[in-house]
Amino acid sequence: xxxxxxQLAAVALFAAVTTSPAHAGHAAKExxxxxxxxxxxxxxxxxxxGLMAKEDRYGRATSVKVGTVIExxxxxxxxxxSNEVARLSQLLxxxxxx
Numbered sequence: 267x268x269x270x271x272x273q274l275a276a277v278a279l280f281a282a283v284t285t286s287p288a289h290a291g292h293a294a295k296e297x298x299x300x301x302x303x304x305x306x307x308x309x310x311x312x313x314x315x316g317l318m319a320k321e322d323r324y325g326r327a328t329s330v331k332v333g334t335v336i337e338x339x340x341x342x343x344x345x346x347x348s349n350e351v352a353r354l355s356q357l358l359x360x361x362x363x364x
Contacts, residue, residue: 294321294357303339310336310344311354318347319354327355 295301298311307323320336322328329351330336336344 293360294354297357302344305337305339305341310338311350313350313353316347317350317353319350320346321354321358325358327351327358 294311297313299314300312302310302312304310304320308328309321311319311321313319320328320330330346330349332346332349334346336346338344
């Protein structure tokens with residue numbers, strides 16, 4: 267019985283880790299030309315058409331004003347030139363549908 271509970275706990279932990287926001291967004295990552303890690307734990311998606319969108323550290327598309335300076339994880343500063351929040355939100359939602 268004790269071994270079975272341990273196995274169940276391990277399966278639950280694995281399921282929680284594999285469905286976390288850090289593992290979500292496969293469709294968004296494939297649609298983007300480049301994904302840049304940000305200092306705040308989020309990500310900046312650069313699409314083939316030159317437009318960009320920001321994902322927060324929880325895996326949600328967030329709106330950012332054009333002209334806002336964003337710091338990357340490696341310390342670079344990038345200026346937002348567009349705000350494709352609806353596009354990114356739709357791509358992120360594709361991974362959560364059954």
